[in-house]
Amino acid sequence: MTAVRLRPRRGYRWLALRPTAQQGIPKAGTTLRPYGASFIATAICSMTGWALAPWIALDSLVMVYLVGVVVVAARYGRGPSIVAAVASAVAFDFFFTLPFFSLRIADPRLVITVGVMLFVGLVISELTSALRERDRAAVDHARRVRVLYSLTRDLARATDDAHIYQAARRHVARAVGRDVFFFRPTESASPDLIEVGHGHLDSDSTRIEIAEWVFHHRRRAGTGTTHHPDAEAIYLPLVAADRALGVIMVRPRSPGSRLTVQQTRFLGHCARQVAGAMERERLVRAAHAAERAAEEEQLRNSLLASVSHDLRQPLMVIEGAASSLLDGPGAPANPIYWERVQLLVAEARQMSDTVNKILDMTRFESTAVQLDRRWYPVETLVLGAVNRVRGCLSEHVVIPAMPNELLWVYVDALVFEKLLTNLLENAAKYSEAGSHISISAGCFGNAIEIRVTDEGCGLPPGDTDAVFRKFHRGKHRNAVPGIGLGLSICRAIVALHEGDITAHRRPTAGTEFVVKLPVVPGAPAAQGDFEVAGASCSG
Amino acid sequence: MPQTRQAVPPQDWPLLLVVEDDPRMRGLLRSVLRANGFRTLEAETSKDGIEIAVNALPHFIFVDLGLPDGDGVDLIRRVREWSSVPIFVLSGRDRLHEKVAGLNAGADDYLTKPFVPDELLARVRAALRRMAARDRPVATASFETGDLRIDLIRRLVTVRGQRIYLTPTEYRLLVVLVQHAGCVVTHERLLSEVWGPGKADFIHYTHIYMTYLRRKLEPDPMNPVYLLTETGIGYRLSSR
Numbered sequence: 001m002t003a004v005r006l007r008p009r010r011g012y013r014w015l016a017l018r019p020t021a022q023q024g025i026p027k028a029g030t031t032l033r034p035y036g037a038s039f040i041a042t043a044i045c046s047m048t049g050w051a052l053a054p055w056i057a058l059d060s061l062v063m064v065y066l067v068g069v070v071v072v073a074a075r076y077g078r079g080p081s082i083v084a085a086v087a088s089a090v091a092f093d094f095f096f097t098l099p100f101f102s103l104r105i106a107d108p109r110l111v112i113t114v115g116v117m118l119f120v121g122l123v124i125s126e127l128t129s130a131l132r133e134r135d136r137a138a139v140d141h142a143r144r145v146r147v148l149y150s151l152t153r154d155l156a157r158a159t160d161d162a163h164i165y166q167a168a169r170r171h172v173a174r175a176v177g178r179d180v181f182f183f184r185p186t187e188s189a190s191p192d193l194i195e196v197g198h199g200h201l202d203s204d205s206t207r208i209e210i211a212e213w214v215f216h217h218r219r220r221a222g223t224g225t226t227h228h229p230d231a232e233a234i235y236l237p238l239v240a241a242d243r244a245l246g247v248i249m250v251r252p253r254s255p256g257s258r259l260t261v262q263q264t265r266f267l268g269h270c271a272r273q274v275a276g277a278m279e280r281e282r283l284v285r286a287a288h289a290a291e292r293a294a295e296e297e298q299l300r301n302s303l304l305a306s307v308s309h310d311l312r313q314p315l316m317v318i319e320g321a322a323s324s325l326l327d328g329p330g331a332p333a334n335p336i337y338w339e340r341v342q343l344l345v346a347e348a349r350q351m352s353d354t355v356n357k358i359l360d361m362t363r364f365e366s367t368a369v370q371l372d373r374r375w376y377p378v379e380t381l382v383l384g385a386v387n388r389v390r391g392c393l394s395e396h397v398v399i400p401a402m403p404n405e406l407l408w409v410y411v412d413a414l415v416f417e418k419l420l421t422n423l424l425e426n427a428a429k430y431s432e433a434g435s436h437i438s439i440s441a442g443c444f445g446n447a448i449e450i451r452v453t454d455e456g457c458g459l460p461p462g463d464t465d466a467v468f469r470k471f472h473r474g475k476h477r478n479a480v481p482g483i484g485l486g487l488s489i490c491r492a493i494v495a496l497h498e499g500d501i502t503a504h505r506r507p508t509a510g511t512e513f514v515v516k517l518p519v520v521p522g523a524p525a526a527q528g529d530f531e532v533a534g535a536s537c538s539g
Numbered sequence: 540m541p542q543t544r545q546a547v548p549p550q551d552w553p554l555l556l557v558v559e560d561d562p563r564m565r566g567l568l569r570s571v572l573r574a575n576g577f578r579t580l581e582a583e584t585s586k587d588g589i590e591i592a593v594n595a596l597p598h599f600i601f602v603d604l605g606l607p608d609g610d611g612v613d614l615i616r617r618v619r620e621w622s623s624v625p626i627f628v629l630s631g632r633d634r635l636h637e638k639v640a641g642l643n644a645g646a647d648d649y650l651t652k653p654f655v656p657d658e659l660l661a662r663v664r665a666a667l668r669r670m671a672a673r674d675r676p677v678a679t680a681s682f683e684t685g686d687l688r689i690d691l692i693r694r695l696v697t698v699r700g701q702r703i704y705l706t707p708t709e710y711r712l713l714v715v716l717v718q719h720a721g722c723v724v725t726h727e728r729l730l731s732e733v734w735g736p737g738k739a740d741f742i743h744y745t746h747i748y749m750t751y752l753r754r755k756l757e758p759d760p761m762n763p764v765y766l767l768t769e770t771g772i773g774y775r776l777s778s779r
Contacts (some may be wrong), residue, residue: 372636399759
């Protein structure tokens with residue numbers, strides 16, 4: 001413990017006297033030993049002075065005492081060195097001034113010598129001890145920085161949470177001389193946390209309790225804090241980007257030893273580093289998952305697209321060829337022939353429709369879908385859609401009702417027409433022949449609403465939202481052809497246009513679908529001076 | 540195969556050129572057309588198509604726009620440089636841009652695959668009739684469809700004998716549609732023929748004026764029978 005070591009410092013050498021094995025942790029309580037050492041040092045100086053006295057001047061003896069003060073100051077700090085300075089002055093006075101062995105001083109000039117000696121001794125003790133403290137602080141700081149640095153380096157190298165825990169445990173334990181434990185959140189709801197490296201069962205329940213409190217409040221707990229100050233360990237939350245990722249617990253190896261402010265602060269730094277590494281790891285995992293999902297999506301899309309293509313082309317030919325048999329000359333007069341050909345056409349058409357729906361669903365769900373949005377009056381789109389599905393609505397009475405003024409929507413015409421035709425076809429599918437299907441539009445507040453209503457069997461009781469789910473079919477599923485994608489496509493299309501679609505049971509009978517589109521600013525003026533000059537007309 | 544059963548088609552049957560890369564679709568078109576009084580020529584690529592069009596001078600051309608060597612639109616443009624032969628675009632259901640590009644390049648109309656043979660034949664015959672009428676020296680003085688009658692010389696529009704008053708723009712729009720009666724006219728073409736060139740950003744004019752026209756001419760504007768919307772492409776004046 002008393003070994004004195006010379007430490008090299010940048011470019012010059014300086015006496016930095018410190019214990020080699022103290023690890024920077026001050027002992028609890030101060031002992032009286034340093035003060036004893038002051039007196040011993042003074043005694044040694046006095047004996048040396050006594051031995052040298054015959055050969056040197058009295059003033060030079062003062063220097064011997066001052067060396068003693070310097071050594072004590074460097075070794076034991078301020079208090080003992082002040083004691084040493086005072087004791088040296090007293091000893092000099094007692095042993096070396098006339099009359100000897102008395103505190104009286106005969107020569108008034110020597111009063112000044114003793115006074116200066118006391119003053120110089122005090123100054124030396126002050127300066128040396130201040131220097132010593134600064135040195136110690138610098139060394140401790142450098143050591144903590146070194147630990148943090150190597151911790152950061154190891155964390156940067158870590159590729160998963162286990163490595164992160166391992167690196168943190170090793171460095172932190174070495175730096176503060178304590179055991180380090182981690183708690184991480186579980187996937188299940190209860191308990192929220194488990195101790196890393198342990199099953200749920202061997203962990204102490206109060207530990208888990210404190211750790212959970214720390215996790216949820218994102219505040220420290222345990223010794224030296226306000227929450228559970230009686231606990232022997234300190235618990236710090238691992239927080240990154242405002243999310244708690246776990247809890248770190250630091251427990252002394254021997255009970256009763258406390259952490260200094262610097263050490264607590266150091267633990268805080270370590271916790272932040274660990275949390276940062278965990279967050280980075282989490283983001284890397286998330287990025288990987290997203291990449292995988294994107295790849296899967298792409299694969300699914302290309303598979304569906306190529307299958308649909310290889311199905312669609314031949315189906316077109318089958319449908320065309322079959323319908324050409326219906327119209328072509330030279331067909332046999334046998335009615336069974338007609339029935340069969342009609343069946344063939346109907347089935348081919350149905351199959352084409354299914355393939356088209358799958359293709360549409362694939363397209364509108366993919367993240368890469370590109371819309372060609374332009375301004376159209378709702379009326380134009382609705383009438384175009386009604387015109388397109390005229391064939392399959394031939395058994396129903398379609399009643400479009402449009403406001404007198406033009407309502408403009410900013411949509412991809414072809415995609416939006418698909419929405420309207422799907423809604424109309426759906427209405428026709430689930431209502432009796434001869435019943436009415438109405439399609440109306442209006443502007444309500446800051447939304448444009450398009451309503452398609454039918455007089456059909458209505459929605460089943462319960463969740464009206466279910467009809468928009470993929471492959472959902474109505475209760476008459478066997479009587480009605482289709483695979484249950486039409487309305488899912490509608491929802492996807494409306495979502496692409498930042499709108500909303502809902503289904504309602506009508507109080508009388510049937511169903512009402514409401515498409516709500518936000519009003520987009522910049523609609524063309526309904527009225528305007530678009531008249532061209534010249535060209536006069538009749539009248 | 541039809542060829543083996545059928546005798547060589549008479550030389551006075553109209554000659555149709557089919558430019559299409561899918562052999563199945565070509566076979567179907569050939570079979571339908573030959574059975575209904577047409578002769579056919581076939582090309583797989585746009586390059587071959589142009590060559591055959593130049594050498595054989597067909598009366599009618601079908602162009603599939605998804606050709607392997609690229610551009611059916613290019614073929615349309617090249618043929619239009621020297622011929623006014625009716626050209627129909629054949630295209631998939633979702634190929635809106637293709638169709639519009641083909642129509643703007645000079646195609647007369649489009650057919651969406653899969654097509655109904657009945658409709659196909661009706662459209663081809665109508666186009667050939669129009670072509671024949673165009674070749675006659677006297678220009679058509681009037682146009683009639685259903686109860687709608689347009690006297691192009693006296694600038695008179697009547698519905699069931701009732702005179703309808705149109706603004707100059709409405710009338711001009713109607714005349715453009717009459718000139719292409721039965722065929723789809725793209726928004727772009729309507730815009731440039733009615734309002735003049737350089738108005739590409741004002742497509743909504745066409746929507747507005749078509750709505751006005753519908754309200755004046757259609758017996759029930761909510762169930763139009765004359766002025767039909769081809770969503771995303773343009774408008775069509777029914778000629779039936």
